[in-house]
Amino acid sequence: MSVTVRVPAKVNVQLAVGPARPDGFHDLANVFLAVGLYDEVTASPAETLRITCAGPGADQVPLDRTNLAARAAVALAERYGLAPDVHVHIDKDIPVAGGMAGGSADGAAALVACDALWGTGASRAELLDICAELGSDVPFSLVGGAALGTGRGERLTELKVGGTFHWVFAMAERGLSTPAVFREFDRLGEGAGIPDPVASQAVLDALASGDPGALAVAVSNDLQPAALSLFPELADTLAAGRAAGALAAIVSGSGPTTAFLAGDADAAVVVAGVLRASGTCGAVRVTEGPAVGAVVV
Ligand code: C5P
Numbered sequence: 072m073s074v075t076v077r078v079p080a081k082v083n084v085q086l087a088v089g090p091a092r093p094d095g096f097h098d099l100a101n102v103f104l105a106v107g108l109y110d111e112v113t114a115s116p117a118e119t120l121r122i123t124c125a126g127p128g129a130d131q132v133p134l135d136r137t138n139l140a141a142r143a144a145v146a147l148a149e150r151y152g153l154a155p156d157v158h159v160h161i162d163k164d165i166p167v168a169g170g171m172a173g174g175s176a177d178g179a180a181a182l183v184a185c186d187a188l189w190g191t192g193a194s195r196a197e198l199l200d201i202c203a204e205l206g207s208d209v210p211f212s213l214v215g216g217a218a219l220g221t222g223r224g225e226r227l228t229e230l231k232v233g234g235t236f237h238w239v240f241a242m243a244e245r246g247l248s249t250p251a252v253f254r255e256f257d258r259l260g261e262g263a264g265i266p267d268p269v270a271s272q273a274v275l276d277a278l279a280s281g282d283p284g285a286l287a288v289a290v291s292n293d294l295q296p297a298a299l300s301l302f303p304e305l306a307d308t309l310a311a312g313r314a315a316g317a318l319a320a321i322v323s324g325s326g327p328t329t330a331f332l333a334g335d336a337d338a339a340v341v342v343a344g345v346l347r348a349s350g351t352c353g354a355v356r357v358t359e360g361p362a363v364g365a366v367v368v
Contacts, residue, residue: 215364234281
């Protein structure tokens with residue numbers, strides 16, 4: 072018997088970052104939108120905890136207990152006094168180290184899969200609790216849709232979305248480390264008096280209305296200057312997408328995946344074609360959001 076869970080990637084339509092806190096994290100106003108790129112995580116009984124991974128970038132995924140899927144299995148097992156004897160297989164489609172919460176997605180999916188496999192019957196609140204321990208973006212991977220994350224991003228308020236948004240994502244040829252991007256954010260902001268992060272009413276209204284034009288003028292990402300500083304070539308990808316007619320072009324989360332909001336599905340295909348031909352990026356994907364959170368398939 073085995074359990075497979077499908078889990079979406081995310082893009083941040085707003086990522087407002089406050090000053091570094093004493094614990095090293097940053098307070099955020101983080102508006103997440105789940106999008107239709109998915110990892111599939113399968114849990115099956117095994118003699119001992121084992122993680123395997125297949126798909127693009129799988130060779131960069133750690134297969135030891137640092138993998139968020141492994142940490143999820145261990146955390147759930149500990150809570151219920153079980154041994155985490157499970158084989159977790161990750162079929163990756165979300166870019167690795169791409170700023171689309173691929174690792175967080177695998178953590179949330181493994182948690183749901185192990186809960187079903189072991190019959191632990193954890194409540195939604197318990198699962199969200201464990202997710203928050205695993206990482207700032209993990210609770211959102213569980214719930215999907217759209218949500219405002221505050222604190223370090225783990226405290227969620229679900230948001231209404233009034234329509235479907237069409238996105239193009241351009242993968243980069245190498246990854247960026249999230250802690251490194253936050254460190255660069257701190258370095259760039261030194262002495263600048265960074266304000267506390269506040270959710271943008273314009274972003275929330277645009278999501279609620281489902282209007283891509285309104286969302287395009289409202290999107291923002293405070294980590295973008297830091298990501299561009301560490302990965303200057305991303306500016307060329309952003310420019311290519313804008314020139315192709317994208318309504319907005321932003322770095323996704325801590326990057327280096329770049330995200331392009333299109334006016335409709337046809338425009339998204341055009342933007343993707345131009346990006347592919349531009350030679351400024353790796354693989355290009357067309358998808359839409361919101362997408363549902365982690366579900367057993
Ligand atoms: O929570 P998570 O493990 O995903 O965070 C990865 C890293 O990103 C943290 O170690 C920290 O360097 C940075 N981070 C941060 N502030 C946040 C979220 C993440 O500084 N709110």
